[in-house]
Amino acid sequence: MSLAMLVIEGNETADWHAKDIAFRLFKGEISAPNMVSVKTAFKIAEEMKSWQRFWDNEQSGRYNYNLIPSVKSTVLFPCDRDTGISYCRLLLHNSMLKDDNYRSGILLTPVCDCGMSRETDLRTSDLL
Numbered sequence: 235m236s237l238a239m240l241v242i243e244g245n246e247t248a249d250w251h252a253k254d255i256a257f258r259l260f261k262g263e264i265s266a267p268n269m270v271s272v273k274t275a276f277k278i279a280e281e282m283k284s285w286q287r288f289w290d291n292e293q294s295g296r297y298n299y300n301l302i303p304s305v306k307s308t309v310l311f312p313c314d315r316d317t318g319i320s321y322c323r324l325l326l327h328n329s330m331l332k333d334d335n336y337r338s339g340i341l342l343t344p345v346c347d348c349g350m351s352r353e354t355d356l357r358t359s360d361l362l
Contacts, residue, residue, distance in 0.1 A: 282306060298325065324355045331355060 258264045270278070285305045292299075302309065311318045323329045327337070332353035336344035346353035 297327070301325065327355075329355060 255264070259266060282305060289295075289299065289303075289305050311321060320329070327334050332341055332346060333344040333355075335341040344352040344354075
């Protein structure tokens with residue numbers, strides 16, 4: 235076996251282990267050590283307070299604010315790629331729901347096929 239083959243094999247092994255650890259961290263099976271200095275911790279806390287004040291007082295993005303009011307929140311995405319994409323599209327108001335298509339100018343009406351109300355992500359989630 236040549237040196238190049240050993241290097242490639244070693245890289246692939248390291249890559250596999252890195253992906254495995256990242257996935258286990260994501261699933262919460264393991265945790266990473268979190269070592270920061272006191273000075274850094276205070277700086278991070280002040281930055282978070284500043285971002286939170288900005289987020290609380292900002293006029294745009296209110297829909298997202300209602301979903302995620304705290305800047306410290308962690309949004310977990312599903313492992314399934316298709317579900318994750320659908321989730322992102324709903325958060326960004328870029329779904330194929332009639333309300334979003336009406337807002338984009340694709341449809342003439344945002345009303346659901348049932349005729350009762352607008353077809354929005356919140357109404358659709360109530361039906362699930």
